[in-house]
Amino acid sequence: MKVVKFGGSSLANGEQFKKVIAIVTAQPERQAVITSAPGKRFSDDIKVTDLLITYAERFLNYLDTTEVQAKIFDRYQEIAQTFELPAEGLTWLKKELQQLQERTYPSAEYLLAAFKAHGEYFNARLLTLILNHLGIKARFIDPRVVGLLVSSDPNDATVLPVTYENLARLDYADEKLIFPGFFGVTKEGEIATFSRGGSDITGAIVARGLNAELYENFTDVDAIYAANPKLVHDPYAVTKMTYREMRELSYAGFSVFHDEAIVPAIEGRVKINVKNTNHPERPGTMIIPYQEFTPITPITGISSAKHFSALYLHKFLLNKEVGFTLKILNILYKYGISYEHMPSGIDDLTIIFDNSQLTEAKKEAVSRDIRAVIQPDELRWIDDYALIMVVGEGMINRIGIMKDVILAISDHNINIHMINQGSSEVSIMLGTKSADADKAVKYIYEAFFEQK
Amino acid sequence: MKVVKFGGSSLANGEQFKKVIAIVTAQPERQAVITSAPGKRFSDDIKVTDLLITYAERFLNYLDTTEVQAKIFDRYQEIAQTFELPAEGLTWLKKELQQLQERTYPSAEYLLAAFKAHGEYFNARLLTLILNHLGIKARFIDPRVVGLLVSSDPNDATVLPVTYENLARLDYADEKLIFPGFFGVTKEGEIATFSRGGSDITGAIVARGLNAELYENFTDVDAIYAANPKLVHDPYAVTKMTYREMRELSYAGFSVFHDEAIVPAIEGRVKINVKNTNHPERPGTMIIPYQEFTPITPITGISSAKHFSALYLHKFLLNKEVGFTLKILNILYKYGISYEHMPSGIDDLTIIFDNSQLTEAKKEAVSRDIRAVIQPDELRWIDDYALIMVVGEGMINRIGIMKDVILAISDHNINIHMINQGSSEVSIMLGTKSADADKAVKYIYEAFFEQK
Numbered sequence: 001m002k003v004v005k006f007g008g009s010s011l012a013n014g015e016q017f018k019k020v021i022a023i024v025t026a027q028p029e030r031q032a033v034i035t036s037a038p039g040k041r042f043s044d045d046i047k048v049t050d051l052l053i054t055y056a057e058r059f060l061n062y063l064d065t066t067e068v069q070a071k072i073f074d075r076y077q078e079i080a081q082t083f084e085l086p087a088e089g090l091t092w093l094k095k096e097l098q099q100l101q102e103r104t105y106p107s108a109e110y111l112l113a114a115f116k117a118h119g120e121y122f123n124a125r126l127l128t129l130i131l132n133h134l135g136i137k138a139r140f141i142d143p144r145v146v147g148l149l150v151s152s153d154p155n156d157a158t159v160l161p162v163t164y165e166n167l168a169r170l171d172y173a174d175e176k177l178i179f180p181g182f183f184g185v186t187k188e189g190e191i192a193t194f195s196r197g198g199s200d201i202t203g204a205i206v207a208r209g210l211n212a213e214l215y216e217n218f219t220d221v222d223a224i225y226a227a228n229p230k231l232v233h234d235p236y237a238v239t240k241m242t243y244r245e246m247r248e249l250s251y252a253g254f255s256v257f258h259d260e261a262i263v264p265a266i267e268g269r270v271k272i273n274v275k276n277t278n279h280p281e282r283p284g285t286m287i288i289p290y291q292e293f294t295p296i297t298p299i300t301g302i303s304s305a306k307h308f309s310a311l312y313l314h315k316f317l318l319n320k321e322v323g324f325t326l327k328i329l330n331i332l333y334k335y336g337i338s339y340e341h342m343p344s345g346i347d348d349l350t351i352i353f354d355n356s357q358l359t360e361a362k363k364e365a366v367s368r369d370i371r372a373v374i375q376p377d378e379l380r381w382i383d384d385y386a387l388i389m390v391v392g393e394g395m396i397n398r399i400g401i402m403k404d405v406i407l408a409i410s411d412h413n414i415n416i417h418m419i420n421q422g423s424s425e426v427s428i429m430l431g432t433k434s435a436d437a438d439k440a441v442k443y444i445y446e447a448f449f450e451q452k
Numbered sequence: 453m454k455v456v457k458f459g460g461s462s463l464a465n466g467e468q469f470k471k472v473i474a475i476v477t478a479q480p481e482r483q484a485v486i487t488s489a490p491g492k493r494f495s496d497d498i499k500v501t502d503l504l505i506t507y508a509e510r511f512l513n514y515l516d517t518t519e520v521q522a523k524i525f526d527r528y529q530e531i532a533q534t535f536e537l538p539a540e541g542l543t544w545l546k547k548e549l550q551q552l553q554e555r556t557y558p559s560a561e562y563l564l565a566a567f568k569a570h571g572e573y574f575n576a577r578l579l580t581l582i583l584n585h586l587g588i589k590a591r592f593i594d595p596r597v598v599g600l601l602v603s604s605d606p607n608d609a610t611v612l613p614v615t616y617e618n619l620a621r622l623d624y625a626d627e628k629l630i631f632p633g634f635f636g637v638t639k640e641g642e643i644a645t646f647s648r649g650g651s652d653i654t655g656a657i658v659a660r661g662l663n664a665e666l667y668e669n670f671t672d673v674d675a676i677y678a679a680n681p682k683l684v685h686d687p688y689a690v691t692k693m694t695y696r697e698m699r700e701l702s703y704a705g706f707s708v709f710h711d712e713a714i715v716p717a718i719e720g721r722v723k724i725n726v727k728n729t730n731h732p733e734r735p736g737t738m739i740i741p742y743q744e745f746t747p748i749t750p751i752t753g754i755s756s757a758k759h760f761s762a763l764y765l766h767k768f769l770l771n772k773e774v775g776f777t778l779k780i781l782n783i784l785y786k787y788g789i790s791y792e793h794m795p796s797g798i799d800d801l802t803i804i805f806d807n808s809q810l811t812e813a814k815k816e817a818v819s820r821d822i823r824a825v826i827q828p829d830e831l832r833w834i835d836d837y838a839l840i841m842v843v844g845e846g847m848i849n850r851i852g853i854m855k856d857v858i859l860a861i862s863d864h865n866i867n868i869h870m871i872n873q874g875s876s877e878v879s880i881m882l883g884t885k886s887a888d889a890d891k892a893v894k895y896i897y898e899a900f901f902e903q904k
Contacts (some may be wrong), residue, residue: 340771389798420872
């Protein structure tokens with residue numbers, strides 16, 4: 001059996017629903033379907049999830065919710081009408097939407113989680129209704145009933161292992177199983193949502209729990225590309241990549257989905273196929289365990305991200321100072337800052353941070369503490385730090401790849417902060433000035449994909 | 453004024469003493485002289501310091517010391533005879549040598565320190581006597597009298613800051629000041645020796661304390677070379693290098709002297725000139741603060757050392773694990789192990805150790821603890837790890853240097869574990885298989901020094 005997940009844009013309106021239904025019914029093996037909430041139909045549109053957040057906030061602030069409830073209902077009604085569902089077919093939805101504000105919740109956080117989750121919940125029930133209306137056997141699977149159990153973190157839940165046992169016990173014949181994405185149920189019986197990549201993670205959980213042969217992740221792009229199409233004209237579409245290639249590329253900006261969202265599928269060693277709802281006939285990109293194929297190109301992809309900063313430290317005899325790394329880690333810990341990498345020379349240390357970890361005040365505090373504890377000869381922040389990942393399972397002749405990477409960029413006046421090769425078996429990491437990152441990606445792409 | 457230090461081979465016999473005296477008297481500025489103990493005169497010879505250690509050990513074991521005392525005395529007498537000192541001129545030395553075993557010491561460690569220190573002590577007094585005998589004004593400076601104060605670690609002492617004030621107060625005219633190297637005095641009045649590079653560090657301390665314009669370090673090589681002469685035929689002699697170049701090169705095997713031994717000179721910003729006692733007319737190598745010259749070559753030197761091992765760890769989502777570095781550092785701390793470098797990828801981490809930090813038992817214990825705490829998908833030791841340092845203040849176009857380094861080695865089937873560029877502004881660090889390190893140094897040397 002296959003698990004099929006559709007993103008918000010794939011379920012944004014009736015026309016998109018038709019594509020989804022065509023995809024789902026094209027193969028009997030496509031049996032488990034994960035829905036997102038209706039996404040944007042046009043660029044200025046508001047996602048149903050955002051409407052639900054507005055609904056929750058207005059309710060919490062004692063403001064009238066009639067209008068926002070109507071907006072939400074209209075989105076589903078529009079879809080229902082495309083399939084000529086009887087008008088009374090959505091009475092339950094209107095009622096449950098109203099009941100959201102009549103229930104009691106353990107906290108405002110749980111209230112918000114429950115409101116948000118209903119975007120997916122309504123869409124899954126609606127899809128089930130439409131399939132049944134079209135004469136297709138389908139059954140709505142409620143996470144609360146099937147036992148998709150999650151931690152008691154209302155808006156940042158993680159799946160509990162017992163979920164896989166519960167899913168394995170699910171009894172079904174040949175009907176489609178329609179799961180709402182994005183949420184599970186806590187031991188206390190409350191709805192809690194995943195933090196990021198909501199429906200993707202539900203798909204991965206279901207794929208593992210039902211021991212699926214394939215997890216098809218339908219989105220609005222044809223494939224994962226070897227480089228960002230905004231930087232490189234018509235980049236090569238990757239047909240196959242391994243889990244760890246995907247992970248290394250995701251780290252620096254590849255964003256078809258959040259890499260952590262598919263961890264359950266990876267744990268279950270389920271292959272993942274990224275496909276386009278609008279062009280389901282295209283092969284998309286297969287993401288597979290790494291033992292299972294022989295790469296044909298040395299490099300699979302190049303990604304870059306500019307949201308980094310670095311702290312450079314120099315002190316004569318630094319590496320003779322016992323425990324200095326520990327001292328620095330304790331300072332970072334004190335200010336609640338996590339770091340990305342810490343390449344060291346003999347008397348030099350660079351600490352690379354994701355900018356989300358830093359504020360000006362934190363940078364000043366860290367500088368002050370490090371000056372007091374380590375007394376460096378030099379302490380300098382590098383604010384415009386970009387990381388570039390050159391990734392490929394085919395990186396067998398590593399020094400040869402390195403040579404080609406260096407040759408690709410060495411004549412283009414690109415400012416390189418750092419080269420880190422060998423930490424990973426499947427990637428080379430470069431640190432550049434942010435202003436040079438896009439150029440570097442372009443030149444490296446050309447060297448590996450256009451000249452060969 | 454200049455501080456002049458002579459190594460053990462430069463003071464091994466009367467003929468060498470003549471060279472030393474010629475050097476010292478050639479310039480009135482060469483005023484402070486630091487002596488080592490007499491070294492080897494031929495390859496099977498025994499250094500006086502080692503004879504003194506034997507003397508101490510025999511004494512501690514209640515064995516007869518007559519013979520070893522005689523051997524020690526003979527070494528000094530041979531030197532004295534070269535200069536036709538009167539026979540009774542060394543009566544004091546014979547007496548003090550005997551008195552070494554008649555004194556009381558706080559511990560066997562202090563006893564050993566005092567015995568060892570007398571190799572330098574006797575040589576400094578003897579040199580003073582000979583200079584006076586030759587009609588040259590010279591004065592023996594006893595570290596105990598002048599106040600060369602050190603920590604109370606009998607055989608691993610470090611200098612105390614008050615020493616510099618004491619030396620600054622030293623009153624002298626135009627006479628030569630002859631200091632014995634290798635030892636100082638504790639606050640309790642005991643002799644304590646430095647752990648490594650004994651006379652070098654005394655020279656550096658005196659250079660700083662007397663605010664010398666130059667610290668001339670006389671040894672038995674013409675200069676510091678751009679690469680190990682055992683690996684490269686007739687390597688380029690470096691005429692100038694900066695403190696930090698010296699330090700980066702020393703890290704991986706450059707061993708004219710131990711880099712830490714000259715720290716006091718660096719702290720005092722005293723220039724250091726490494727010269728050859730046997731060819732004092734040759735310029736040697738100047739080691740200077742880094743602001744003071746414009747490099748003419750991009751690379752100053754290449755060094756390598758093979759005494760490293762690495763631990764490779766891989767775990768999916770490793771970098772999302774909060775505090776995992778701290779966990780690993782705590783494990784290392786538990787077993788008293790310090791590490792050299794810790795390059796990281798996204799889901800990979802390599803920890804590089806100096807082999808002196810490891811035993812098979814410690815490796816097993818660390819592996820076991822890391823498996824228990826981090827649960828890595830992969831944990832692997834790489835035992836034959838060499839580090840190569842490519843060093844140069846002239847590394848301005850860093851990506852260009854990197855290109856030349858890579859091109860130099862990429863066609864020679866050299867196995868590269870790691871490339872670390874950018875952590876230091878003046879070096880590139882490569883990790884290779886030990887078996888490939890010598891080849892790599894040779895090819896890199898050729899690329900920078902022979903083809904250009």
